[in-house]
Amino acid sequence: MPEETPRLAGKVAVVTGAAGGIGAASARRLSHEGARVVVVDIDGDGAQQVAAELPGPAVAVTGDVSREEDVENYVRAALDTFGRLDLHHLNAGITGPFEDLADLSVADFDRVLGVNVRGPFLGVRAAFRRYREQGTGGAIVITASIASLRGSHDLLAYQTSKHGVLGLMRGAAMYGGPIGVRVNAVAPGLVPTGLFTAAKDASGGGDDMIRRGTTVPLRRTGTPDEVASVVAFLLSDDAAYVHGEVISVDGGSAIVSSVRPSGGAGAWDTTAVDERSKETS
Numbered sequence: 001m002p003e004e005t006p007r008l009a010g011k012v013a014v015v016t017g018a019a020g021g022i023g024a025a026s027a028r029r030l031s032h033e034g035a036r037v038v039v040v041d042i043d044g045d046g047a048q049q050v051a052a053e054l055p056g057p058a059v060a061v062t063g064d065v066s067r068e069e070d071v072e073n074y075v076r077a078a079l080d081t082f083g084r085l086d087l088h089h090l091n092a093g094i095t096g097p098f099e100d101l102a103d104l105s106v107a108d109f110d111r112v113l114g115v116n117v118r119g120p121f122l123g124v125r126a127a128f129r130r131y132r133e134q135g136t137g138g139a140i141v142i143t144a145s146i147a148s149l150r151g152s153h154d155l156l157a158y159q160t161s162k163h164g165v166l167g168l169m170r171g172a173a174m175y176g177g178p179i180g181v182r183v184n185a186v187a188p189g190l191v192p193t194g195l196f197t198a199a200k201d202a203s204g205g206g207d208d209m210i211r212r213g214t215t216v217p218l219r220r221t222g223t224p225d226e227v228a229s230v231v232a233f234l235l236s237d238d239a240a241y242v243h244g245e246v247i248s249v250d251g252g253s254a255i256v257s258s259v260r261p262s263g264g265a266g267a268w269d270t271t272a273v274d275e276r277s278k279e280t281s
């Protein structure tokens, strides 16, 4: 049997937040599928390490996605190294503090919105500028979240930002459709990564994620590789007619009806949750 050409052969891809977690898995997956990869992260050492371990050509760039000049810099690095840019996985994100709504500071709110919304906006804008220069189409995937689709108050700034990226994604898809640029989002559910470890054993952080994973319809948490495979699909021509879509990668979490017994209604006592709200309000 002749060897098949990998489906992303010839493409150059940028992945942001690629020093760990979902971004590193995406960089690996895109590289395995034939893309040359620009590994971007605020953690420069981590980005270097991931880039060095990829099976194909790669370059690491240290940068903060919320800063205009850093975004311009990673595009320049892609051009200097590989001469073009075709695919973007705009993935870098932070949770912000596990703070009660009433105590959330403006500075923390702005910081989360800066990385999670301004970052993808700058990335999308840079992508469109590049495609215009090249005279080509392209493909963009933004990492959204189940927090883009459902409500909770313990990560208020995060939830606000992740709802925001869907507006960005849909607007960019409307802009990009007629000029051959596909834009989509993935919405992971519970995926143990470095993102929540800072919260240690706080409710909603660290090991708690594994425990909460047992309530997901698939009864487990997901893996970064399981998100990365959907990203690779969306960035490839296999998804040539998928556009302006958000695909949940959450083991079924987003389909649960919380008002039916099969969705958990009545299965626990909310007193502890309500008491906590009263204490902190």
Ligand SMILES: NC(=O)c1ccc[n+]([C@@H]2O[C@H](COP(=O)([O-])OP(=O)(O)OC[C@H]3O[C@@H](n4cnc5c(N)ncnc54)[C@H](O)[C@@H]3O)[C@@H](O)[C@H]2O)c1
Pocket (backbone or CB within 6 Å): 016, 017, 018, 019, 020, 021, 022, 023, 040, 041, 042, 043, 046, 063, 064, 065, 066, 091, 092, 093, 094, 115, 143, 144, 145, 146, 147, 187, 188, 189, 190, 191, 192, 193, 194, 195, 196
């Ligand atoms: N892990 C989950 O359960 C989960 C669920 C839903 C959505 N997400 C989203 O997935 C994306 C990746 O998260 P993860 O779980 O892999 O977390 P992670 O913390 O393992 O990885 C995030 C990466 O982004 C980098 N980063 C942070 N701020 C940055 C900045 N300003 N500029 C550049 N890089 C920056 C970090 O250094 C880190 O390497 C995030 O957008 C997150 O909101 C994660």
